[in-house]
Structure formats: structure tokens, C-alpha cells
Amino acid sequence: MRQRAVSRRAVLRGTAAGAVAAAVAGCSTGQNGHGGTAPSGPATPDPETVLVTKVIADKERIVALYRQAAAPGxxxxxxxxxxxxxxxxxIAELRRRLPRSPMPATPTPSGPTPSPTGSASPGKISIGRLREAERKAAATRPRQIGDVSPALAQLLACIGACEAAHAAALARVS
Structure with a gap:
């Protein structure tokens, strides 16, 4: 059997037809609701995950302040x-709310927590500074619960109440 030679023009027409077919197939399945998957691209982060990650970072800064204020001994x-x-x-409860992923959402310090300001040394954090950090954190919580799930809103409200109680208790610490 003899094979027929394929011309360059035929190859180009076939390639163009394949590209058009692929483009049409891509348009009809991704974004117009007829099934398929959406075009790949960076996924928009879940707003609750972003908020929880931010609250964890804020809480870690407060823990660092406490560690500096309460030097061992x-x-x-x-x-x-x-x-x-x-x-x-x-922090532990907030981390439970983060989606499981191969990479942790927030880095877990392997050594001592760095100073939040970079210049404070252990024992140089005053009770007044801790009280102010607690007060500010507690004041932030009501603004954070507006558009979150009821379970997360309840957790943030409880955390805010605890922070407010800390601020009040620290006012009595000399």
C-alpha cells in the first residue's frame, strides 16, 4: 500500500481546525454554567481563612509580648x-479552623518568638502595654464577626470577651 504525502497546507488546516475546536470546547464548558471546570488561575482565598490567619498572627504577637514581660524567673x-x-x-482553636494543606497557613516558630518591635528586650514590656494590647484586640473583635459563619463569630466573640477580661484584670496587677 502506498502512502500519500500530506501537504504542508493540509497540516496547517488541521492544526487550525483543532485549535478552533479546543477554543470552542473551552468556552462552552468553563464559565457559562454548562459543566466542566473553570479556567485555572489563582484561587481567591476564602475570606474566613484570611481572617483566621490574621487573628492568629495578632494573637502570636500578644503571646510574644507576654513572653517578654514574663521572663522566666x-x-x-x-x-x-x-x-x-x-x-x-x-491560637490552637483558631488553627483548627484553617483548612488542611501541605504547607502550614501560618509559620510555627521553632525557637523563641522574635520581638514584635525588634528592639524590646525580655522584661521590658510593661503591664500597661499588655493591657493596651488586650484592649485593642478586644475592640477589634466586634468588627470581625459581621460577615463570618455563626461558629466563627461565636469563637471570635468569646476570644474578644477573654481579651476584655484580661484588660480589666491587668488593671489590678501591680
């Missing part, structure tokens, strides 16, 4: 450690 350590532990419990 200091008089303040015994008083401030329960406050710090409650913030760490909040």
Missing part, C-alpha cells in the same frame, strides 16, 4: 503565665 511570670496560656489556647 521574674516576679511577673507567675501572674502573667495564665494570660499567655489562654492566648495560646485561642
Amino acid at each position: 521574674s516576679k511577673a511570670a507567675a501572674v502573667l503565665l495564665p494570660f499567655q496560656r489562654r492566648h495560646e489556647a485561642h
Whole structure:
């Protein structure tokens, strides 16, 4: 059997027809609701995941302040450690709300937490500064619960109440 030679023009026509068919197929399945998958591109992050990640970062900064204020062996350590532990419990609960992924959403420090300002040394954080950080955090929570799921709104409200209680309790610490 003899094979017929294919001309360059026939190859180009076939390629063009394939490209048109692929383009039409792509248009009819992705975005107009007839099934298929949407075009690939960067996925928009879930707003609740973004919020939880931000709250975790804020809580980690507060924990770092407590660690600096309550240097091991200091008089303040015994008083401030329960406050710090409650913030760490909040962080753990917030992390449970993050989607599982191969990479952690927020980095977990492997060593001591760095100073939030970069210049403060251990023991240089005042009770007043802790109280102000707690007050600001508590004041932020009501603005964060407006457009979130009821479960997350409840958690954020509870965290805010705890932060407000911390601010009030720190006012009595000398």
C-alpha cells in the first residue's frame, strides 16, 4: 500500500481546525454554567481563612509580648503565665479552623518568638502595654464577626470577651 504525502497546507488546516475546536470546547464548558471546570488561575482565598490567619498572627504577637514581660524567673511570670496560656489556647482553636494543606497557613516558630518591635528586650514590656494590647484586640473583635459563619463569630466573640477580661484584670496587677 502506498502512502500519500500530506501537504504542508493540509497540516496547517488541521492544526487550525483543532485549535478552533479546543477554543470552542473551552468556552462552552468553563464559565457559562454548562459543566466542566473553570479556567485555572489563582484561587481567591476564602475570606474566613484570611481572617483566621490574621487573628492568629495578632494573637502570636500578644503571646510574644507576654513572653517578654514574663521572663522566666521574674516576679511577673507567675501572674502573667495564665494570660499567655489562654492566648495560646485561642491560637490552637483558631488553627483548627484553617483548612488542611501541605504547607502550614501560618509559620510555627521553632525557637523563641522574635520581638514584635525588634528592639524590646525580655522584661521590658510593661503591664500597661499588655493591657493596651488586650484592649485593642478586644475592640477589634466586634468588627470581625459581621460577615463570618455563626461558629466563627461565636469563637471570635468569646476570644474578644477573654481579651476584655484580661484588660480589666491587668488593671489590678501591680
